[in-house]
Amino acid sequence: MTLENMPLVEGLLKYIDEKVTPFHMPGHKHNGRSFEELEIIRENLYGMDNTEVEGLDNLHIPEGIILEAEMRASRAFKSHRSFFLVNGSTSGIYSMILGVTRPGDKILVQRNCHRSIHMACLMGDLKTSYINPTVLDGFNAAVSLNINNAIEVMDNNRDARALVITYPTYYGTCSNLKKIIGEAHKRGMLVLVDEAHGAHFPFHEGLPKSAMELGADLSVMSLHKSTPALTQASLLNASDRVNLEGVKFMMRLFQSTSPSYVLMASLDASRNIMETRGKELLSDLLENTKWFREGIKNLGAYEVLDEGFKGKAHIEDIDLTKLVIKSQLGGRELDMILRRDYGIQVEMSDLYNIALIGSVGDTRESYEKLLNALVDISRSHRGYNIIEESLKMPSFSQALSMREAYYRPRRRVKFLEAEGLVSSEMIAPYPPGIPAILPGEVITYDIIEYTKKIKEKNIPLNGIEDSSAEYIYVVE
Numbered sequence: 353m354t355l356e357n358m359p360l361v362e363g364l365l366k367y368i369d370e371k372v373t374p375f376h377m378p379g380h381k382h383n384g385r386s387f388e389e390l391e392i393i394r395e396n397l398y399g400m401d402n403t404e405v406e407g408l409d410n411l412h413i414p415e416g417i418i419l420e421a422e423m424r425a426s427r428a429f430k431s432h433r434s435f436f437l438v439n440g441s442t443s444g445i446y447s448m449i450l451g452v453t454r455p456g457d458k459i460l461v462q463r464n465c466h467r468s469i470h471m472a473c474l475m476g477d478l479k480t481s482y483i484n485p486t487v488l489d490g491f492n493a494a495v496s497l498n499i500n501n502a503i504e505v506m507d508n509n510r511d512a513r514a515l516v517i518t519y520p521t522y523y524g525t526c527s528n529l530k531k532i533i534g535e536a537h538k539r540g541m542l543v544l545v546d547e548a549h550g551a552h553f554p555f556h557e558g559l560p561k562s563a564m565e566l567g568a569d570l571s572v573m574s575l576h577k578s579t580p581a582l583t584q585a586s587l588l589n590a591s592d593r594v595n596l597e598g599v600k601f602m603m604r605l606f607q608s609t610s611p612s613y614v615l616m617a618s619l620d621a622s623r624n625i626m627e628t629r630g631k632e633l634l635s636d637l638l639e640n641t642k643w644f645r646e647g648i649k650n651l652g653a654y655e656v657l658d659e660g661f662k663g664k665a666h667i668e669d670i671d672l673t674k675l676v677i678k679s680q681l682g683g684r685e686l687d688m689i690l691r692r693d694y695g696i697q698v699e700m701s702d703l704y705n706i707a708l709i710g711s712v713g714d715t716r717e718s719y720e721k722l723l724n725a726l727v728d729i730s731r732s733h734r735g736y737n738i739i740e741e742s743l744k745m746p747s748f749s750q751a752l753s754m755r756e757a758y759y760r761p762r763r764r765v766k767f768l769e770a771e772g773l774v775s776s777e778m779i780a781p782y783p784p785g786i787p788a789i790l791p792g793e794v795i796t797y798d799i800i801e802y803t804k805k806i807k808e809k810n811i812p813l814n815g816i817e818d819s820s821a822e823y824i825y826v827v828e
């Protein structure tokens with residue numbers, strides 16, 4: 353057999369051959385810890401890959417083994433009802449938002465949310481009001497919400513149906529979700545939580561509390577990110593306060609009619625690992641990340657997000673299983689050196705930081721390797737400091753809903769000459785990942801100036817077709 357005819361298979365085998373140390377998703381980390389549950393799935397991969405035959409079940413109307421597995425998940429994840437998702441948290445976010453709203457409803461959204469939330473607003477023709485996140489200076493990362501600011505937005509939008517919160521952020525930082533939930537419920541608003549990065553929270557008291565424990569109405573978790581499930585395997589959790597008819601309808605709409613049994617099996621297995629040994633495994637993981645933080649502290653070349661940042665930029669809590677490391681070399685350069693010279697792959701890097709995802713699949717050796725590499729790099733790459741002050745976000749003003757903007761005819765104009773026109777595109781500089789403009793918003797002088805400065809700093813612009821932002825599509 354020649355691999356040349358299967359470029360994708362060949363590429364994946366090459367990555368396996370490299371024996372890279374993964375600090376990225378999925379959380380099983382290629383099953384380096386040989387979890388028995390995952391080995392059973394691996395050994396029976398083809399036998400388990402099935403359709404809805406007699407004796408099995410149907411994800412869209414679960415009555416048998418899927419329902420039983422979901423009930424167990426609901427107990428483990430402390431929800432009233434949990435649903436398996438085979439199309440990632442993305443499908444769960446679409447389902448929870450569109451399942452509790454009607455076209456024209458208003459929802460309040462954290463401005464730096466994942467694109468699936470913006471896309472749900474577009475599909476559902478929702479009116480949006482935004483809550484701006486706080487940015488942690490130095491790291492230049494959007495990390496939390498100022499509770500007073502959130503309350504002000506709620507008070508100015510008493511007619512909002514729901515509030516959508518990201519908890520935790522990609523960086524592991526958490527807002528004061530309990531307080532936000534209390535304030536939103538007082539005003540009759542539902543709280544929907546994008547908990548994609550917090551699937552491990554229910555299993556250790558040293559971690560932030562899960563959204564369900566804090567009283568959220570619905571939450572969505574990527575079990576493939578921080579627990580040992582296969583990519584896309586996710587969970588939608590519901591409290592008993594929500595009428596689930598709409599949410600169930602949307603899950604049927606947004607998910608495949610051929611849901612993968614292998615992914616569902618991995619959800620069941622991952623739940624079992626977390627429920628039976630999660631606490632002990634997470635204690636190991638927290639011990640490893642603590643050991644790592646201690647080791648890197650005195651090198652001088654790095655700064656690591658740790659407990660000391662609680663209270664700064666309104667950070668209420670921090671998930672210490674994640675490592676966010678600010679480097680004098682800059683995040684991108686450090687990311688490249690780690691992969692090229694040390695065989696270590698991080699989850700994400702931006703201009704300033706690298707972000708690493710820890711999970712119960714990690715081994716102690718991975719952290720030793722990482723620390724040794726960073727010690728080595730700090731010795732051999734003494735150098736420049738690229739850290740600069742962060743820029744102030746310009747304010748925004750909405751002229752049309754995102755959906756109206758998307759479906760209106762559009763034309764391409766020079767960005768520098770676009771003042772006063774309505775954008776048909778998003779511009780989201782990363783870092784800090786907060787959109788400077790969204791479709792339907794007016795392009796102001798301040799936004800043009802901000803984008804010019806961002807470009808001068810070589811910060812990548814996401815969302816816009818012409819990533820150099822020479823041109824932009826505007827609504828006719």
Ligand SMILES: Cc1ncc(COP(=O)(O)O)c(C=O)c1O
Binds near residue numbers: 440442518548549
């Ligand atoms: C904050 C956040 N929410 C939602 C998602 C979507 O999750 P999934 O990849 O499981 O669809 C992501 C993906 O990275 C994310 O970072």
